[in-house]
Amino acid sequence: MLSQEQVDSLKKQVIQQIESTFPEDKKEMAKSQIESMNADEFEEFLKQNNLIKSQQESSGGQQCIFCSIVFGDIQSYKIGENEKAIAILEINPVSKGHTLIVPKEHIGSPEKLSAEVQELSKEVSDKIKRCLNPKEIAMHPLNLFGHEIINILPVYENETLNSQRNRASEEELQKLQKELSKKEPLEKKPKEEINEKNTWLPKRIP
Ligand SMILES: [Zn+2]
Numbered sequence: 001m002l003s004q005e006q007v008d009s010l011k012k013q014v015i016q017q018i019e020s021t022f023p024e025d026k027k028e029m030a031k032s033q034i035e036s037m038n039a040d041e042f043e044e045f046l047k048q049n050n051l052i053k054s055q056q057e058s059s060g061g062q063q064c065i066f067c068s069i070v071f072g073d074i075q076s077y078k079i080g081e082n083e084k085a086i087a088i089l090e091i092n093p094v095s096k097g098h099t100l101i102v103p104k105e106h107i108g109s110p111e112k113l114s115a116e117v118q119e120l121s122k123e124v125s126d127k128i129k130r131c132l133n134p135k136e137i138a139m140h141p142l143n144l145f146g147h148e149i150i151n152i153l154p155v156y157e158n159e160t161l162n163s164q165r166n167r168a169s170e171e172e173l174q175k176l177q178k179e180l181s182k183k184e185p186l187e188k189k190p191k192e193e194i195n196e197k198n199t200w201l202p203k204r205i206p
Pocket of ligand 1: 067068
């Protein structure tokens with residue numbers, strides 16, 4: 001059973017996903033359906049759509065949106081990955097390139113995060129620095145749904161995590177994803193690299 005607070009916050013998350021993934025003409029309908037559900041109906045909906053993991057499937061990770069993203073149940077804009085974590089673009093970014101490092105395991109305390117998680121954070125923030133040229137990059141750990149994540153926030157003026165957020169369009173996110181998913185840093189790219197082109201092909205959207 002979800003608490004009213006969980007329902008509200010999960011509804012918000014689902015609506016964000018609808019906003020960023022649904023075709024324009026279906027958005028309003030889908031959003032009003034979600035909004036009109038009571039707690040029980042909504043929980044049932046989450047279960048049917050596999051947005052909630054059952055107890056057996058994951059330990060403590062149920063009802064966690066980040067676990068759903070890691071499992072691929074919810075669409076995200078991934079820009080990096082290693083064995084222990086993925087890097088995804090924030091769909092309501094404070095600034096251009098705002099990224100979340102999401103550990104693959106549902107870990108609640110920052111001390112338990114493995115070195116690989118830090119490595120990916122470093123790698124991604126270096127890449128953002130090179131590609132987007134912010135003044136600096138701020139790293140903010142954050143715990144949501146009991147899942148420890150790291151915000152990588154490019155600072156162009158004086159943005160903080162509490163600055164105003166703006167929903168990024170699907171187009172913007174795809175463009176950024178392409179830009180930030182490039183394999184090799186420009187300055188280190190060997191001249192005879194010929195396969196680089198492949199990574200530039202736009203991803204097909206199902
Ligand atoms: Zn989780």
